[in-house]
Amino acid sequence: MSLELSSTIKLNNDVDIPVLGFGAYQLAKGDETYNAVRWALESGYRHIDTAQFYQNEKEVGTAIRESGIAREEIFVTTKLANANHGYEQTKIAFDASLKALGTDYIDLFLLHWPVEGKRLDSWKALEELVRTDECRSIGVSNFTEEHIDELMKGSKIVPAMNQVEFHPFLYQRGLFNYCQQHEIVITAYSPLTAGERLDDQTITSIAHSHNKTPAQVMIRWALQHDVVVIPKSAHKERIIENVAVFDFELSEEDMQTLDGLNEGLRFSWNPYDPEQVVRFS
Numbered sequence: 001m002s003l004e005l006s007s008t009i010k011l012n013n014d015v016d017i018p019v020l021g022f023g024a025y026q027l028a029k030g031d032e033t034y035n036a037v038r039w040a041l042e043s044g045y046r047h048i049d050t051a052q053f054y055q056n057e058k059e060v061g062t063a064i065r066e067s068g069i070a071r072e073e074i075f076v077t078t079k080l081a082n083a084n085h086g087y088e089q090t091k092i093a094f095d096a097s098l099k100a101l102g103t104d105y106i107d108l109f110l111l112h113w114p115v116e117g118k119r120l121d122s123w124k125a126l127e128e129l130v131r132t133d134e135c136r137s138i139g140v141s142n143f144t145e146e147h148i149d150e151l152m153k154g155s156k157i158v159p160a161m162n163q164v165e166f167h168p169f170l171y172q173r174g175l176f177n178y179c180q181q182h183e184i185v186i187t188a189y190s191p192l193t194a195g196e197r198l199d200d201q202t203i204t205s206i207a208h209s210h211n212k213t214p215a216q217v218m219i220r221w222a223l224q225h226d227v228v229v230i231p232k233s234a235h236k237e238r239i240i241e242n243v244a245v246f247d248f249e250l251s252e253e254d255m256q257t258l259d260g261l262n263e264g265l266r267f268s269w270n271p272y273d274p275e276q277v278v279r280f281s
């Protein structure tokens, strides 16, 4: 398998998305976000994942501009906040994202959550943004098979992406197969279990056998499942560590062992059961 830091996956509208991205959730606005994004870009990431909800689009945009790297070399994803759903509201919120990021286009704009009763109207606004070239591609996040079916029935553009929680303890094989069948790429969020299961014995032992760290094994597992992966860290040494995943390969046996860790464990809200308590420790 010849995965490289520059590897991309082709979306269903022919746009290429880098397989490894940098996640910006829970990076505080101000220096924390600015520094982390600068370190990520210096370390070779060319894909940054933010959201209106994270309230750090401004610092992400400043870090991108001041990196000296051409805008078109960096893939930027942002997401519509739940409070901004609705056709007109979506367009207004999208313009606010452009302004905060200081850019005149977004590479990928996602509905962050399948907000009941409003998601179809919001999606129609996203379709419009693609037609006017303000957005290169559009997609969804936290959508189940049922949500996607409903969206596809009521609209023209098939989402290019479904960004969902995905790690060895939540190997969403059914959703992955469904998305593959409809040419929808999956992005794995919380690929490091939000930091909660990095000390797992099975993962640690596989990591030792490759002279790698548990975080690197989790990222590599997702990459070898052909999904886009967006680990987050506020620390320079970890940002560098998380990008060093292209000089080793997990064997078929390693992959099967890691697949076997699946226990449906979620660290974020469950779109199949929104009432379920979130398991953040």
Ligand SMILES: NC(=O)c1ccc[n+]([C@@H]2O[C@H](COP(=O)([O-])OP(=O)(O)OC[C@H]3O[C@@H](n4cnc5c(N)ncnc54)[C@H](OP(=O)(O)O)[C@@H]3O)[C@@H](O)[C@H]2O)c1
Pocket (backbone or CB within 6 Å): 022, 023, 024, 025, 026, 049, 050, 112, 141, 142, 163, 164, 188, 189, 190, 191, 192, 193, 194, 195, 196, 198, 213, 215, 216, 230, 231, 232, 233, 234, 235, 238, 239, 241, 242, 268
């Ligand atoms: N669409 C959605 O609804 C949604 C939901 C959640 C996340 N996301 C996206 O996915 C991205 C990643 O998910 P996430 O932030 O939830 O969690 P994550 O990437 O799975 O894990 C981040 C946690 O792991 C720690 N960490 C990172 N690298 C490490 C390493 N090499 N060794 C040890 N610890 C390490 C980080 O600590 P430090 O920061 O202190 O280093 C942080 O506590 C987010 O930033 C966001 O962009 C999307």
